[in-house]
Amino acid sequence: MIPKVRRPASRRMITLEVLANTAPSPAFRTITLGGPSLGDLEVAGDDQAVRLFFPRVGQDGLRMPTLDNEGWMAEVLLLPKSRRPWVRNYTVRRARPGEIDIEFALHDGDAPAAEWARRARPGDPAGIFDLGVSYLPPPGVAWQLLAGDESAVPAILAILESAADDLVAEVFLEVPSAADVRVVPAPPGVRVHWLPRPRPGRPGVLALETVVAADLPPGRAYAWVAGEAALATGIRRHLVRDRGWAKSDIAFLGYWRHGRSAPG
Numbered sequence: 001m002i003p004k005v006r007r008p009a010s011r012r013m014i015t016l017e018v019l020a021n022t023a024p025s026p027a028f029r030t031i032t033l034g035g036p037s038l039g040d041l042e043v044a045g046d047d048q049a050v051r052l053f054f055p056r057v058g059q060d061g062l063r064m065p066t067l068d069n070e071g072w073m074a075e076v077l078l079l080p081k082s083r084r085p086w087v088r089n090y091t092v093r094r095a096r097p098g099e100i101d102i103e104f105a106l107h108d109g110d111a112p113a114a115e116w117a118r119r120a121r122p123g124d125p126a127g128i129f130d131l132g133v134s135y136l137p138p139p140g141v142a143w144q145l146l147a148g149d150e151s152a153v154p155a156i157l158a159i160l161e162s163a164a165d166d167l168v169a170e171v172f173l174e175v176p177s178a179a180d181v182r183v184v185p186a187p188p189g190v191r192v193h194w195l196p197r198p199r200p201g202r203p204g205v206l207a208l209e210t211v212v213a214a215d216l217p218p219g220r221a222y223a224w225v226a227g228e229a230a231l232a233t234g235i236r237r238h239l240v241r242d243r244g245w246a247k248s249d250i251a252f253l254g255y256w257r258h259g260r261s262a263p264g
Contacts, residue, residue: 004136004251008042011130012068018124019099021117025180027106027150029117033126034099041128043095045162046135047155047224050092052102053085053127054116062125072129088113089131089255091155100128103154107203134251135159135224141249142219143168143189147211147235149203149227150175151255159224160186170216174207174227202258204231212238222249229254
């Protein structure tokens with residue numbers, strides 16, 4: 001699942017620190033990062049993603065890569081785990097002068113990023129490396145479909161906050177519970193469908209079933225779908241096979257796989 005991405009014209013490794021740690025709802029945590037080098041980030045809005053670097057438990061600091069290109073991966077992997085940072089991909093939820101918000105979905109279990117988000121305190125180090133934007137609607141579409149589980153909620157909310165006033169969209173957001181439903185500022189042509197997941201329930205299943213059963217508008221559309229891998233591929237397969245969509249009008253991203261942890 002390698003989507004089209006608009007990369008920044010230039011990018012650098014950026015070392016920051018935690019400014020605040022807040023909880024917008026029970027299953028989410030927002031970490032605000034800032035620092036003098038944040039000026040090196042070219043803020044793009046929409047679903048702008050970054051590599052997020054953060055220390056492992058027991059490390060007394062953050063060892064950031066020195067290379068401002070894809071060679072950083074080898075640099076990090078050659079470090080012993082005692083000095084190697086964790087690295088995960090996250091969306092810039094919101095940007096303000098001198099600071100950015102990164103929002104985390106607190107999955108069940110002990111995933112490194114969720115654990116770090118729970119314990120992060122002001123002054124703790126973190127770093128980012130810009131990955132660009134994958135939300136790239138083509139001209140000429142009549143409306144958009146945005147769908148995801150909780151891991152995609154920050155990106156979709158960021159897209160809506162950056163949207164033009166004339167956006168027409170159907171938005172499906174699956175979240176762990178009704179307590180995670182929020183008021184979403186969006187253009188008048190956008191309908192947001194919150195989908196609190198029954199327990200027990202596998203993430204992504206409810207969103208997939210709801211989109212498959214939905215009475216969607218007519219006309220050419222663009223879809224941006226992200227979250228658990230089976231959700232992303234399932235909605236794409238449904239749109240292409242059952243609704244006749246062109247594959248080129250669908251961006252789909254598998255952020256994670258149920259039952260598997262990311263390497264690192």
